[in-house]
Amino acid sequence: MLELDEGQIQMGLAAAGKRQALEAMAAALVADGLVTEGYLDGLLAREAQGSTYLGQGLAIPHGTPETRPLVYRTGVRLLHFPEGVDWGDGQRVHLAIGIAAKSDEHLRLLQMLTRALGDADLAPALRGARSAGEILALLQGTPPALALDEQLIGLGVPAEDADELIWRGARLLRRADCVDNGFAAILPQREALPLGDGLWWLHSDQAVQRPGLAFVTPSQPLRHLGQPLLGLFCLASRGDAHQALLERVCAVLIEGRGRVLTEAGSRAAVLAALGAGQAVGWPSAQVRLANPHGLHARPAQVLAQLAQRFAGDIHVRLANEGAAVSAKSLSKLLSLGARCGQALEFVAEPAIADEALPALVEAVRDGLGEAVTTPLDQVETLVMVETAEASVTVATPELPPQAPAAGSLLQAVAAAPGFASGPAYRRLTPRFDYAPHGESSAVERQRLEGALARVRADLDSLVSGSQAAAIRDIFAMHREILDDPGIAEDVTVHLHRGHSAEAAWHQVLEAAARQQERLCDALLAERAADLRDLARRVLARLCGLEEQAEPEQPYILVMEEVAPSDLARLDPSRVAGILTARGGATSHSAIIARTLGIPALVGAGDTVLGLAPNTPLLLDGERGRLYVDPDPATRARLEDERRRRAERLERAHAQRYEPAVTRDGHRVEVCANLGDTHETAAAVEQGAEGIGLLRTELVFMAHSQLPDLAAQRTEYRRVLDALAGRPLVVRTLDVGGDKPLPYWPMPAEENPFLGLRGIRLTLQRPDVMETQLRALLLAAGDRPLRIMFPMVGTLAEWRAARDMVQRLREEIEVTDLQLGIMVEVPSAALTAPVLAKEVDFFSIGTNDLTQYTLAIDRGHPTLSAQADGLHPAVLQLIDLTVRAAHAEGKWVGVCGELAADPLAVPLLVGLGVDELSVSARSVAEVKAAVRELDLAGARSLAQRALGLADAEAVRAFVEAG
Numbered sequence: 001m002l003e004l005d006e007g008q009i010q011m012g013l014a015a016a017g018k019r020q021a022l023e024a025m026a027a028a029l030v031a032d033g034l035v036t037e038g039y040l041d042g043l044l045a046r047e048a049q050g051s052t053y054l055g056q057g058l059a060i061p062h063g064t065p066e067t068r069p070l071v072y073r074t075g076v077r078l079l080h081f082p083e084g085v086d087w088g089d090g091q092r093v094h095l096a097i098g099i100a101a102k103s104d105e106h107l108r109l110l111q112m113l114t115r116a117l118g119d120a121d122l123a124p125a126l127r128g129a130r131s132a133g134e135i136l137a138l139l140q141g142t143p144p145a146l147a148l149d150e151q152l153i154g155l156g157v158p159a160e161d162a163d164e165l166i167w168r169g170a171r172l173l174r175r176a177d178c179v180d181n182g183f184a185a186i187l188p189q190r191e192a193l194p195l196g197d198g199l200w201w202l203h204s205d206q207a208v209q210r211p212g213l214a215f216v217t218p219s220q221p222l223r224h225l226g227q228p229l230l231g232l233f234c235l236a237s238r239g240d241a242h243q244a245l246l247e248r249v250c251a252v253l254i255e256g257r258g259r260v261l262t263e264a265g266s267r268a269a270v271l272a273a274l275g276a277g278q279a280v281g282w283p284s285a286q287v288r289l290a291n292p293h294g295l296h297a298r299p300a301q302v303l304a305q306l307a308q309r310f311a312g313d314i315h316v317r318l319a320n321e322g323a324a325v326s327a328k329s330l331s332k333l334l335s336l337g338a339r340c341g342q343a344l345e346f347v348a349e350p351a352i353a354d355e356a357l358p359a360l361v362e363a364v365r366d367g368l369g370e371a372v373t374t375p376l377d378q379v380e381t382l383v384m385v386e387t388a389e390a391s392v393t394v395a396t397p398e399l400p401p402q403a404p405a406a407g408s409l410l411q412a413v414a415a416a417p418g419f420a421s422g423p424a425y426r427r428l429t430p431r432f433d434y435a436p437h438g439e440s441s442a443v444e445r446q447r448l449e450g451a452l453a454r455v456r457a458d459l460d461s462l463v464s465g466s467q468a469a470a471i472r473d474i475f476a477m478h479r480e481i482l483d484d485p486g487i488a489e490d491v492t493v494h495l496h497r498g499h500s501a502e503a504a505w506h507q508v509l510e511a512a513a514r515q516q517e518r519l520c521d522a523l524l525a526e527r528a529a530d531l532r533d534l535a536r537r538v539l540a541r542l543c544g545l546e547e548q549a550e551p552e553q554p555y556i557l558v559m560e561e562v563a564p565s566d567l568a569r570l571d572p573s574r575v576a577g578i579l580t581a582r583g584g585a586t587s588h589s590a591i592i593a594r595t596l597g598i599p600a601l602v603g604a605g606d607t608v609l610g611l612a613p614n615t616p617l618l619l620d621g622e623r624g625r626l627y628v629d630p631d632p633a634t635r636a637r638l639e640d641e642r643r644r645r646a647e648r649l650e651r652a653h654a655q656r657y658e659p660a661v662t663r664d665g666h667r668v669e670v671c672a673n674l675g676d677t678h679e680t681a682a683a684v685e686q687g688a689e690g691i692g693l694l695r696t697e698l699v700f701m702a703h704s705q706l707p708d709l710a711a712q713r714t715e716y717r718r719v720l721d722a723l724a725g726r727p728l729v730v731r732t733l734d735v736g737g738d739k740p741l742p743y744w745p746m747p748a749e750e751n752p753f754l755g756l757r758g759i760r761l762t763l764q765r766p767d768v769m770e771t772q773l774r775a776l777l778l779a780a781g782d783r784p785l786r787i788m789f790p791m792v793g794t795l796a797e798w799r800a801a802r803d804m805v806q807r808l809r810e811e812i813e814v815t816d817l818q819l820g821i822m823v824e825v826p827s828a829a830l831t832a833p834v835l836a837k838e839v840d841f842f843s844i845g846t847n848d849l850t851q852y853t854l855a856i857d858r859g860h861p862t863l864s865a866q867a868d869g870l871h872p873a874v875l876q877l878i879d880l881t882v883r884a885a886h887a888e889g890k891w892v893g894v895c896g897e898l899a900a901d902p903l904a905v906p907l908l909v910g911l912g913v914d915e916l917s918v919s920a921r922s923v924a925e926v927k928a929a930v931r932e933l934d935l936a937g938a939r940s941l942a943q944r945a946l947g948l949a950d951a952e953a954v955r956a957f958v959e960a961g
């Protein structure tokens with residue numbers, strides 16, 4: 001589906017004519033990877049057939065049906081030409097919407113544009129639009145928000161009479177590009193409305209480009225129509241964008257506080273009284289809400305009543321988020337939806353601030369009439385002194401969440417086994433708040449140079465202090481980017497335009513990162529992350545947010561969430577353990593942590609982000625426990641446990657080549673999951689009896705373009721050679737969803753996990769699938785090869801894939817081939833009895849099966865911790881699959897992360913699973929766990945677990961049993 005977003009829009013362009021505009025459009029479509037070179041011919045051919053001018057300053061250049069094969073993926077790009085482009089026949093285009101469509105997906109877009117075209121003022125509004133957001137709002141027919149900011153307020157302006165004051169108001173609106181020149185002539189002809197308290201209201205909807213409200217007060221008291229004129233609102237109206245503001249003005253007047261406006265000493269005071277945005281320069285205070293159920297009705301009422309006691313304005317908002325509301329209004333307070341742990345920011349009129357702010361902070365801290373279990377002692381108060389004409393953005397440091405106290409024990413999701421201890425080292429995504437414009441380009445340059453010099457020194461010491469060559473290279477490369485003359489030139493241009501050092505640096509590096517991302521080369525595209533990393537480093541210096549220095553000894557890395565790319569760069573000798581606030585056990589970062597062998601806990605909750613640097617931490621990656629600054633006795637007990645576990649592992653390791661046989665003689669095969677074909681021998685060395693899942697998308701990702709037949713054959717042959725006769729289970733390409741392939745651009749989907757991924761995608765590209773299957777069969781020869789298809793949800797998908805293999809088999813001889821499917825979608829598990837008649841085996845992908853059964857995105861920042869494969873609903877599906885397979889004499893493996901979970905092993909064995917495939921590091925341990933079981937006991941345990949209510953109950957039950 002075609003959707004519009006701001007990133008697709010380029011503002012403020014100019015073109016000498018239609019051809020030049022089309023060239024710019026073709027270049028934009030090519031640069032963003034939507035079409036290949038040559039699409040320009042399509043655009044020109046289409047215009048030759050008939051102009052694509054739609055009306056109202058809009059044109060929709062697109063290719064001809066013949067040029068559709070040049071489209072990689074459907075999309076649009078929008079070019080804004082404020083001066084207009086002659087599109088022929090006297091039509092002037094202010095916005096060209098270039099469409100690259102493979103089929104007729106663009107019809108929905110046209111439908112939306114038809115609505116916008118109904119708006120008589122669209123052309124001038126497009127011409128005058130100043131931001132991509134405004135363009136979007138115009139096209140989508142969403143009424144643009146009312147403009148009201150400091151530049152629209154004039155206090156004490158020289159005016160001899162009402163007409164002059166009106167003219168002043170109209171001028172402010174003109175300067176803000178809300179209206180055309182004609183507005184100043186039209187406004188005085190309208191009838192002004194007296195509001196009381198010397199305030200007047202005047203409006204017009206003619207010559208309006210976007211809605212805006214100006215407020216002016218005269219330097220001397222005036223009279224109009226026999227009444228005092230002390231303040232005038234001039235409204236450039238469009239729709240009902242001003243409705244809320246008008247209500248606010250009425251409220252001020254009803255409260256008898258019109259003087260707040262007519263006698264306002266600063267523009268900020270007017271804005272605050274009108275509830276328009278943050279009252280810049282007013283004192284403020286922040287406090288964290290400790291009420292367990294958040295700011296619900298009762299505490300909100302207490303807060304509103306307290307605020308009402310003060311004779312002045314008090315606003316409150318969630319710190320650093322969203323709009324402020326009146327703290328005196330119960331309904332407005334409830335609309336904040338403030339949750340426990342979130343910080344509230346109060347802003348109060350200076351006259352009452354000294355009294356009101358401490359009282360409000362204290363009341364919130366005390367629980368607003370409710371008992372708060374953990375009184376929050378860590379309340380930070382930030383007071384900003386009034387700066388009458390303040391126009392700078394005040395840096396408001398994000399308050400760290402309240403940290404767990406020393407001696408506390410936190411339960412999190414065990415993502416990678418092992419004990420780890422070390423000081424906390426927080427690497428949080430910093431939030432930068434800075435003024436967009438600088439004092440002068442000389443001052444800003446000096447600031448930037450200072451920051452760059454410090455970052456250079458930081459990088460130099462990182463380069464010289466790093467043991468690992470790969471990491472040294474990364475920082476050396478950052479150092480080079482820092483001195484890149486191209487970047488320096490671009491930054492200079494921004495500084496000359498009046499941008500602040502921060503804004504200039506950020507914009508240049510972000511633009512470079514975006515450009516890098518567009519490159520159809522995975523490795524080059526990854527450099528975008530480096531550019532952003534570097535942008536952050538310099539911004540941190542400029543904004544005075546220093547990163548904690550990396551501790552000397554191995555540390556516990558504390559992060560909000562870890563991206564796989566973060567993990568891939570970690571130096572395992574420096575990082576003893578990983579602790580994240582969000583994420584779940586099956587997120588890909590958790591999988592990588594397990595592969596690297598770094599103990600990890602994920603989904604520990606936001607409080608861990610408040611841990612003070614260097615807080616001693618102890619992390620038990622097996623039980624999912626975090627000990628914060630444990631006392632010596634706890635430390636000793638854990639050390640004892642760690643030692644016993646190490647001994648257990650040592651024993652397991654010594655027996656890693658022995659088969660996994662239960663005490664009563666039942667054998668379970670234990671294989672390894674693999675993503676890098678070079679790691680096969682290491683997996684065998686760790687005791688793997690074969691490869692139970694080769695994630696071929698990881699093999700594809702290691703190539704900078706689609707690997708051809710020869711390249712793939714080499715990869716698969718490498719694995720089979722190293723396996724020396726052991727079986728190899730290969731999963732065909734599983735991309736889409738959360739696994740993009742950089743050189744295989746795909747249209748953005750609203751729900752990628754429910755979209756084109758796995759087998760659905762490859763069946764649409766039979767050429768890619770066939771090459772992969774051919775390479776596999778050619779590599780196998782007479783060696784045992786099992787091929788399985790990911791994300792199969794229907795019998796038809798399985799048959800289509802199977803038929804392709806059968807066809808190739810007629811050409812290529814293989815002697816030991818089995819074909820199966822991954823059971824990752826509930827529909828596959830539920831139709832297992834049907835599928836089992838045709839497949840040779842099932843391999844259950846519990847990561848996705850859990851996600852789809854519990855309807856929890858496996859990578860969801862806060863929910864994925866609940867995506868526990870031990871939920872009885874998932875176990876039921878596994879049970880069904882195993883029964884169906886065994887009834888047909890077929891075997892079943894489990895290759896999801898659940899297979900390595902010590903509490904899951906007895907249940908999976910008890911449900912009859914024949915093979916467990918886990919990360920190579922877990923093979924020996926899983927084998928040892930199987931050896932401790934007896935089948936009969938495991939069976940009855942599993943049957944009873946099927947009847948429990950939730951994953952928690954299952955875990956408790958297995959642990960107790």
Ligand code: PEP
Nearest residue numbers: 824845846847848895896
């Ligand atoms: C799974 O879904 O359980 C699985 C093994 O596949 P992946 O984690 O690669 O999606």
Ligand code: MG
Nearest residue numbers: 824845847848
């Ligand atoms: Mg999967």
